Amino acid sequence: MGPEFVQLSLTPLLIAIFAAVACALPGNFLILRRQALVGDAISHVVLPGIVVAFILTGTVSTGPIFLGAAAAAIAAAILIEIVKRAGNVEPGAAMGVVFSSLFAAGVLLLEQSDTSGVHLDVEHALYGNLESLIWLAADGWHSLLDPEALADLPPELFRMMGVALAIAILTAIFWRPLKISTFDEGFARTVGIPAAIVSFALVIVSAMAAVAAFDAVGSIIVIAMLICPPAAARLMTNRLEIQILWSILFAVVSAVVGYVLGGYGPLWLGSEYSVSAAGMIATISGLILALTCFVGPYRKRIGEPMAS
Amino acid sequence: MEQRALEHGYGVEERLQSGECALEVSGLTVTYGEKPALVGVAAQIPSGSMTAIIGPNGAGKSTLLKAALGVVPKSSGTVRVFGEALSRQMHRLAYVPQRASVDWDFPTRVIDVVLMGMYRELGLLRPVRRWHREKALACLQRVDMADFASRQIGQLSGGQQQRVFLARALAQSADLYLLDEPFAGVDAATERAIIDVLKSLQAERRTVVCVHHDLTTVPDYFDRVLFINVRKVAEGSIATTFTAENLQKTYGGRLATTHIDQLRTAV
Numbered sequence: 242m243g244p245e246f247v248q249l250s251l252t253p254l255l256i257a258i259f260a261a262v263a264c265a266l267p268g269n270f271l272i273l274r275r276q277a278l279v280g281d282a283i284s285h286v287v288l289p290g291i292v293v294a295f296i297l298t299g300t301v302s303t304g305p306i307f308l309g310a311a312a313a314a315i316a317a318a319i320l321i322e323i324v325k326r327a328g329n330v331e332p333g334a335a336m337g338v339v340f341s342s343l344f345a346a347g348v349l350l351l352e353q354s355d356t357s358g359v360h361l362d363v364e365h366a367l368y369g370n371l372e373s374l375i376w377l378a379a380d381g382w383h384s385l386l387d388p389e390a391l392a393d394l395p396p397e398l399f400r401m402m403g404v405a406l407a408i409a410i411l412t413a414i415f416w417r418p419l420k421i422s423t424f425d426e427g428f429a430r431t432v433g434i435p436a437a438i439v440s441f442a443l444v445i446v447s448a449m450a451a452v453a454a455f456d457a458v459g460s461i462i463v464i465a466m467l468i469c470p471p472a473a474a475r476l477m478t479n480r481l482e483i484q485i486l487w488s489i490l491f492a493v494v495s496a497v498v499g500y501v502l503g504g505y506g507p508l509w510l511g512s513e514y515s516v517s518a519a520g521m522i523a524t525i526s527g528l529i530l531a532l533t534c535f536v537g538p539y540r541k542r543i544g545e546p547m548a549s
Numbered sequence: 550m551e552q553r554a555l556e557h558g559y560g561v562e563e564r565l566q567s568g569e570c571a572l573e574v575s576g577l578t579v580t581y582g583e584k585p586a587l588v589g590v591a592a593q594i595p596s597g598s599m600t601a602i603i604g605p606n607g608a609g610k611s612t613l614l615k616a617a618l619g620v621v622p623k624s625s626g627t628v629r630v631f632g633e634a635l636s637r638q639m640h641r642l643a644y645v646p647q648r649a650s651v652d653w654d655f656p657t658r659v660i661d662v663v664l665m666g667m668y669r670e671l672g673l674l675r676p677v678r679r680w681h682r683e684k685a686l687a688c689l690q691r692v693d694m695a696d697f698a699s700r701q702i703g704q705l706s707g708g709q710q711q712r713v714f715l716a717r718a719l720a721q722s723a724d725l726y727l728l729d730e731p732f733a734g735v736d737a738a739t740e741r742a743i744i745d746v747l748k749s750l751q752a753e754r755r756t757v758v759c760v761h762h763d764l765t766t767v768p769d770y771f772d773r774v775l776f777i778n779v780r781k782v783a784e785g786s787i788a789t790t791f792t793a794e795n796l797q798k799t800y801g802g803r804l805a806t807t808h809i810d811q812l813r814t815a816v
Contacts, residue, residue, distance in 0.1 A: 273655060329582060414673060421665050425651045427620045431644040432668045432721070479701035481656045539656075 244381040252376045252394060254500050256401050257462070257522055260454035261492035263405040264466035266412050267447040269481070269488050272471050273423050276332050279321070279444055280467030282340035283451040284460030286317035289347030296354050307456050314448035317343055322441050369459025369519045372504070374398070397457040404453040408446055412485075419443070420481055458519050465523035466492060473530040476537030495526035569632060571596040571725045571756035572617060577626030579609070579616045586612040589626075590781045594725075594758055594773070596631070599751045601761040601771040605800050608778040610760040611647065614727050618644050630725065640669055643723035645714050647730050653703050659713050660685055660698040666720030688719040691749075693742050708739030715743060725756045732763060744770055767791060 264280070271277050287310040294309025317339055325335040378384065378393035385391070412419070422429035422436040429436045451463045474487035499522030504515045572594040579587040587609040594600050602610045615621040617628050619635055630638035643666070663685040664677060671677065689695045692712035697705065705713065711731060718726055726747070732740050747757050747770075761767065767774060767787065774791050776782035776799040783795045 273652075417668060417671065417673060420657075421668060424655045424657065424662075424665070425646065427615065427646045427650060428644060428665070428717075430620050431618050431639065431642060432665075433639065434668070475656060479656045479703070480658065480661075484656050 244379070247376065247382055247384060248379045249375050250500070250504065251379070252398050253371045253374045253518065254497065256374055256395075256398050256457050257371060257496040257500050257518065258493055259398075259401040259405040260450075260458045260462060261466045261470070261496040261522070261526075262489055263401065263408050263450040264447075264454055264463055265470040265488045265492035266408050266485070267443060267450060268467040268471040269474070269485055270419055270423050270443055271447060271467060272475065273481075274332075274440075274443075276336075276444075277468045277472075278333060278336050279318075279447055280451060280464050282317060282321065282336045283314045283448050284455060284463050285340045285344040286313050286347075287452065287455055287460060289313055289343050289350060292347050292350040292354070296350070307452065310455065311448070311452045313343070314452050315445060318441070318444040318448050321444065322437075326437075368461060368517050369455070369457055371458050371500075371518045372515075374457060401453055401457055404449055408450055411446060415439070415442075458522075461523050462519045465526045466495070469523075469526035469530045470495065473526075473533040473537070476533040476539055479539050491526065491529050495522050495529060499523070499525040569596045570594060570629070571598070571631060572727075572758065573629045573632075574613075574617055575627050577613070577616060577628070578624045579612050579621060580624050585779060587616065587777075588780050590777060592775050592781060592784055594756060594775075596756055597751065597754045598773045599747065599757045599759075599771050600773040600775055601759055601767050602775045602777065603761060603764070603767065603799065604777045604782075608799075610777060611729050613777060614644070614729055614758070614760060618642065618727065620644070641724040643718035643721040643726050645718045645726070645728040645731060647733065648707065648711050648714060649733075650729075653705070653710055655702065657702060658698070659689065659694065659700050659702055659705070662702060662713050663688055663716045663720050666717040669721070685716075685720055688716040689713075691719055691746055692716045706736070708735040711735050711739060712742060715746060719746070723755070726750060726758065728757070728759045730760050730762060732759075732761070732766075764796070 268277070268280065271279050290309040290311070290313025291306050292309075293313070294305045297309075298305040320339045320343075321332070321335050324330065324338055325332055328335070374395045374397050376384070376390075376394055378390040380390075418429070418434045418439050421432070422434050422439045426436045426440075429439075447467065451460070451467070454463045454466070470488040470491035471484070473491050474484045477487045478484050500518045502525070503518035503521030506521070507513075507515055570593045573592070575591040577587055577590040578585065590609075590613060592613075602613060604610050612621060616623045616626075617635075619628075619639075628635045631641060660682065664671070664681065666688070667681055667684070671681065686695055686698060689698055692715050694709060694712050694716060697709065697713075702710065702713065715728075715731065718728075728747075731743050731747075735743070747759070750757055759771070761771070768791060771787060773784070773786055775784040776790070776795050778799050782799045783790050
């Protein structure tokens with residue numbers, strides 16, 4: 242792992258790892274709350290956000306696009322909660338209504354405006370541009386100590402690292418309210434946990450992870466990372482604390498193995514091209530889930546009932 | 550338990566003599582969408598009593614508990630707990646939801662569920678100490694489930710799940726226990742264990758309110774009864790209120806007269 246690795250692979254790899262962990266953490270609670278599709282909803286909803294940001298600013302630069310996507314994700318999260326609580330419908334239905342109509346609105350907006358530039362970015366939103374987030378100024382491991390070279394690190398790295406760290410800290414601080422209200426919302430309220438706020442905050446945090454990640458790695462990874470590592474982790478243990486650790490491990494393994502296989506796998510097979518790292522990372526996470534479905538120690542939904 | 554009796558016994562004795570209400574609702578109306586679940590219900594649960602809430606399916610029994618606790622929003626009405634606003638006395642309440650209202654496949658152990666009852670003590674970040682675990686174990690002991698402490702909750706039978714829920718409520722060290730159908734779908738041994746614990750709570754001068762289905766056991770288990778069917782039908786002691794007339798009024802034609810006669814003889 243010489244200078245080329247530092248220059249071309251280190252930052253995309255780190256970004257992929259942070260993105261995977263940032264998504265996997267809230268994903269644990271989403272799957273237990275039967276809200277796994279929130280991630281899917283959020284990544285669809287990003288589309289109208291991008292289009293509106295483009296129409297308002299006329300550019301496809303990262304800043305406005307990021308803000309537009311974030312605003313759309315938060316608006317969708319709020320709409321989902323409103324439809325769920327006001328309409329008294331189940332979460333899945335509320336999400337279905339909100340994300341398909343907002344996605345449709347995005348498509349309509351796209352068709353009605355001159356978006357030859359945005360079209361490229363819709364693709365970008367799906368697949369990301371992980372491979373382009375390279376560290377040009379680096380010429381070896383010693384660059385990690387060189388302030389000038391460090392200043393040239395892609396800003397996506399710091400954004401993703403900050404979001405992953407913030408989510409990890411929030412999860413640790415609000416662990417008990419999250420766990421109790423995920424298990425038993427009615428009881429949670431009676432011991433002073435504002436269950437509605439916790440539920441809403443969880444969706445907002447998932448949106449934060451999704452938007453920060455989509456910009457760098459695309460929404461395919463977001464959907465996969467919100468669901469696959471936590472779902473696989475659930476099959477490895479019967480304790481939430483340990484499930485979280487497994488999900489982080491699976492997220493990191495998916496990111497590393499997926500990135501390496503995407504970049505070098507085809508070369509090893511004799512091809513001259515590489516494949517999308519984001520797509521390969523999502524594939525690996527899916528394979529891990531499939532594997533745990535077969536060999537995970539707690540793959541039965543419920544253990545054998547005890548004779549009483 | 551000795552210590553708690555010393556701490557609380559005196560005050561409760563006084564409250565009983567002054568006829569204080571553990572729970573008092575008035576004009577309580579709850580609607581789900583267009584459909585009224587409860588209309589203008591008023592009830593007074595005396596401190597230290599053991600009350601059954603009785604009524605047909607869809608009469609709003611569970612809703613009454615949930616609205617009194619603020620778990621579902623009420624359209625109108627007031628709730629007072631030990632003479633004060635609910636928010637000021639919330640810490641003295643313990644709620645046992647219906648067993649079927651949660652997903653028992655949740656990845657956690659029995660002891661962790663009981664520790665959830667100590668959330669008010671533990672807060673966000675205070676570490677779980679040995680005495681917390683010992684208290685949780687003692688609560689499990691009281692419902693005969695101490696051997697199951699490190700089991701995953703998905704491995705429990707229905708009756709065992711119900712006992713774990715009761716242990717979690719015991720861990721709250723509350724003065725008013727509100728239970729939603731604690732005897733639904735449990736085996737005979739569990740029913741016996743639960744009623745023993747509830748009676749011991751009453752012996753400690755705590756107040757117990759249960760949504761209850763089995764009319765035949767009402768006179769054995771409870772000393773007061775609250776009949777509701779969307780509106781309140783009657784409330785009072787078993788001797789004066791658990792009558793054929795009130796049963797007929799609450800259940801309408803659905804309860805055969807002969808059945809009511811059997812219940813009366815049980816009293």
